[in-house]
Amino acid sequence: MPSEAASGIAFREPPIFERGAVGRRGHSTSALDVPEVDVAAALGGLLREQAAGFPEVSEPEVFRHYVRLSQWNYCIDSQFYPLGSCTMKYNPKVNEWAARLPGFAALHPLTPPHLAQGALELIVRLQELLAEIVGMDGVSLQPAAGAQGELTGLMMIRAYHGAQGRSPRKVFIPDSAHGTNPASCALNGFEAVAFPAGPRGVVELETLARAVQAAGDDVAGLMLTNPNTLGLFEPAIADLVQLIHDKGGLVYGDGANMNAVLGQARPGDVGVDVMQFNLHKTFTTPHGGGGPGSGPVAFKQRLAAFQPGPVLRREGEAFVVDTARPQSIGRVRSFHGNFGMMVRAYSYIRELGPEGLRAVSELAVLNANYLKRKLEQILPLGVEAEVLHEAVFTDRELEQSTGIKTLDLAKRLIDYGFHPPTVYFPLVVRGALMVEPTETETKQTLDAFVDAIAAIKAEAEADPALVKGAPHLTRLGRLDEARAARKPRLRWTPEPASD
Ligand SMILES: Cc1ncc(COP(=O)(O)O)c(C=O)c1O
Numbered sequence: 001m002p003s004e005a006a007s008g009i010a011f012r013e014p015p016i017f018e019r020g021a022v023g024r025r026g027h028s029t030s031a032l033d034v035p036e037v038d039v040a041a042a043l044g045g046l047l048r049e050q051a052a053g054f055p056e057v058s059e060p061e062v063f064r065h066y067v068r069l070s071q072w073n074y075c076i077d078s079q080f081y082p083l084g085s086c087t088m089k090y091n092p093k094v095n096e097w098a099a100r101l102p103g104f105a106a107l108h109p110l111t112p113p114h115l116a117q118g119a120l121e122l123i124v125r126l127q128e129l130l131a132e133i134v135g136m137d138g139v140s141l142q143p144a145a146g147a148q149g150e151l152t153g154l155m156m157i158r159a160y161h162g163a164q165g166r167s168p169r170k171v172f173i174p175d176s177a178h179g180t181n182p183a184s185c186a187l188n189g190f191e192a193v194a195f196p197a198g199p200r201g202v203v204e205l206e207t208l209a210r211a212v213q214a215a216g217d218d219v220a221g222l223m224l225t226n227p228n229t230l231g232l233f234e235p236a237i238a239d240l241v242q243l244i245h246d247k248g249g250l251v252y253g254d255g256a257n258m259n260a261v262l263g264q265a266r267p268g269d270v271g272v273d274v275m276q277f278n279l280h281k282t283f284t285t286p287h288g289g290g291g292p293g294s295g296p297v298a299f300k301q302r303l304a305a306f307q308p309g310p311v312l313r314r315e316g317e318a319f320v321v322d323t324a325r326p327q328s329i330g331r332v333r334s335f336h337g338n339f340g341m342m343v344r345a346y347s348y349i350r351e352l353g354p355e356g357l358r359a360v361s362e363l364a365v366l367n368a369n370y371l372k373r374k375l376e377q378i379l380p381l382g383v384e385a386e387v388l389h390e391a392v393f394t395d396r397e398l399e400q401s402t403g404i405k406t407l408d409l410a411k412r413l414i415d416y417g418f419h420p421p422t423v424y425f426p427l428v429v430r431g432a433l434m435v436e437p438t439e440t441e442t443k444q445t446l447d448a449f450v451d452a453i454a455a456i457k458a459e460a461e462a463d464p465a466l467v468k469g470a471p472h473l474t475r476l477g478r479l480d481e482a483r484a485a486r487k488p489r490l491r492w493t494p495e496p497a498s499d
Contacts, residue, residue, distance in 0.1 A: 011475060016065055017492045020057035027059070072475050074419050076286070080445050084390045084422035084434025085178065085229055087259045087281035088288060091344075095284050098347035099340045109335040113321050120319035123312050123336060126346045127296075130277060133349075133357070134255065135268025136298035141342055142308045142333040146256050149276025149295030150184035150223075152308060155329040156274055156299060157221050157250045158188060159306040163327060168220040168249065172211055174203050176230055176426050181223045181254060190220055197428065201230040201383035205239050212247055219247040224272075225254035227261065229426045230383055231368060231390035231436075241271035250274065255298075258282045259438065260365055260389030263358030267298075274299040283345035294341035308332045363439035364389045367446060371437050374450045378457055382429030390436035392429050399431055404460040404467050406431045411478060412459070412470035416452035 040047050055062075074081070081088035099105065107119055127139040143149040154171070161168055171190045173181045174197045182192035195211045198204040203224065212219055222244045226234045234240070241251045253267040253275035259282045267275050279294035280287035287293055299307060309328035310321045352360065365388050372381070372391040382392035395406050410420030410433070422434040437446055460467045471477065 013065070013068060015492050016055045016057065016062065017053075018055075019061055019065065020055045022056055024056045024058050024061075026057055026062055073289070074414075076288070079417055079419060080437075080441060080449060081288070081419040082421050082435045082437050082449065083288070083419060084231075084392070084436040085256070085425070086288065086422065087257070087278070087389075087436060087438055088419075089259070089281075089284065089438035090440035091284040091286050092348065092351070094351065095344040095347045096286075099343040101343075104339070104343050107339075109339075113319070117319055119339065120312055120321070122346050123339075123342055124314055124319050126342050126349075127312070129346070129349050130296060131298055133262065133266070134258070134275065134277075134298050135266030136275070137268075137301040138304050138307060139296050139298045140307045140311070141294065141296045142331070142337045143276065143295040143297060144333050144338050145293040146254075146276055146278040146281075146295040147180040147184060148332065149278075149297050150180055150252070150254065151187055152295075152329070152332050153252050153274040153276060153297045153299070154184050154188040154190060154221075155332075156297070156303045156306040157252065158190070159327065159329050160250065160303055161220060163306075166248070168218045170215045170218045171221050171223055171252075172208060172215075172219075172244075173223045174225075174228070176201065176228050176428050177223065177225055178229060178254065178256065181225070185223070197228070197230075199383075201232050201385055201428075202228065202234050203236060203240060205236045205243065208240055209243055212243060215247075217248070219244065219249040221249040221252055221273075223252045223254060225257060226267065227257045227388040229257075229434075230385070230392050230429075231257075231260070231387040231434075232383070232385050233261075233388055238270045245271065250303075256281060257389060260361055260368075262361040263354060264361050268300065274303055279341050279345045283341075284348045285341045285344050292338040292341060294338045294345070296337075312336060360439050361389075364437075367437040367439060367441055368435075370443070371435060371446050371450065374446070375435070375453060378450065378454050379433065382432055389438075390434055392426065393433045393435065394429055394431045395433060396431040398457060398460060402460040402464050404464055406433060408467045408470065409433070409453075409456055409460070412456045412467045413452060414471040415473045416455070418449055418452055 076088050076090055104119060107116060113120060123141060127141060130139045131137060143152045169191045170193050171185045172193050172195060175194050176197045185192040193211060195207055198207065222240060224234060224237065224240065226237055228234060244251050250273040251271060253272035255267065255275040256278045258277060262282065274297060276295045276297050279285055279296065285294065305327040306329050308331055309325040310323040311325055313320060313322055368387055368389050368391055372387055375393060379393040379395055380397060382394045395409055398404055406423045410423050413420045424432055425434060426432060456467060469478065
């Protein structure tokens with residue numbers, strides 16, 4: 001299908017508020033067989049003076065509108081989605097089935113614990129499994145995203161220092177880290193101290209030692225992503241942890257990239273004190289559309305007293321909600337967190353077992369290295385190193401010779417049927433394209449992706465305008481991203497905003 005730009009036809013999908021007609025209905029109900037309530041009398045002053053202005057639409061109108069919108073979207077269920085650092089893997093449908101079982105999906109969050117023992121058991125069992133997987137002593141499933149897990153973990157570190165009558169402020173973060181790391185520090189009243197990763201893309205002990213030395217007694221901790229955002233394992237991690245512990249600090253492990261080390265290495269075994277999982281990456285919750293996520297924190301015993309409350313735990317044969325936690329940082333999420341994600345993760349872990357989880361990381365690493373070997377013949381690597389789950393390439397040379405920018409290449413990939421990789425991140429690589437294939441892709445898909453990049457490179461050299469104008473085969477052509485970011489229209493208004 002040619003894009004709007006290519007065909008000259010203006011496609012317009014009016015929002016639901018601009019559809020329908022007064023009195024049109026999408027449902028039919030039987031006649032009342034009970035006395036009608038006088039709504040005005042019942043609501044008194046709370047009654048609206050004017051109708052709320054909701055769309056009045058038929059069932060086909062509303063259904064088709066949303067189906068059409070969903071078909072314009074790119075999704076992992078239809079195509080390869082190699083978005084680096086996001087672990088966009090295919091989510092087995094059996095986990096969706098489990099999450100939709102009425103006993104789980106329809107359970108009211110305020111159901112008293114003695115009537116919700118099955119759900120509480122699942123939560124406690126998942127806490128235990130996750131703790132085992134990363135070598136920690138406990139897990140709280142409350143945080144609803146990776147970033148919220150970071151925030152929670154740092155709150156626990158702050159509470160730990162506070163309980164010892166200390167209030168150090170500096171948290172060291174390498175410059176290759178995800179932006180949420182410094183943001184979580186700042187939100188927590190810590191000072192994020194950035195230091196450079198070395199030329200090999202990993203943290204060097206001497207660099208951190210110098211930074212820590214300069215901080216004196218003000219060392220609250222270190223935040224380290226392992227494997228890091230270049231897809232590299234941090235080889236000095238045990239020494240880095242020791243250095244921070246010697247200064248009285250604690251180590252926060254960003255576990256967003258756990259997919260690469262599942263069943264191979266446990267952060268707890270090298271001394272990491274607290275970390276988050278991104279269940280929506282590693283443990284198969286569909287993500288990418290801003291939907292519910294889950295970022296549990298795992299911690300060592302010395303931080304257990306500070307975990308979010310209430311705490312769910314076993315008591316004999318029963319599963320209880322423990323609210324007597326005087327040192328807890330308190331609740332970070334309503335109820336017990338995003339329960340649907342927990343059911344999916346539990347079902348996935350039980351389905352795969354230890355051998356299956358190990359195979360996940362082995363295949364994820366194999367796929368990334370296969371892709372790296374083939375793709376580095378077309379685009380140079382951002383950093384020459386052995387990678388784990390993802391590889392970062394740079395198209396700087398291509399830009400210099402053809403004028404094609406990273407974004408152009410990314411947009412043209414859409415015409416070839418692939419979601420673009422992460423671009424311009426990590427910031428330490430100019431013209432970065434960060435590719436994470438995950439374990440769920442076949443060799444054929446990876447080969448087709450590499451062929452597409454090779455074809456786009458040839459196009460860039462022969463016909464740069466073709467690449468610069470991409471995408472051409474999508475419903476809408478190139479969108480004005482700067483305008484969308486600077487002047488977002490997030491709410492429908494009757495009159496289109498004039499700008
Ligand atoms: C390394 C890393 N840390 C933290 C996060 C934040 O996770 P979330 O998007 O669930 O808040 C991400 C997300 O991409 C990440 O890649």
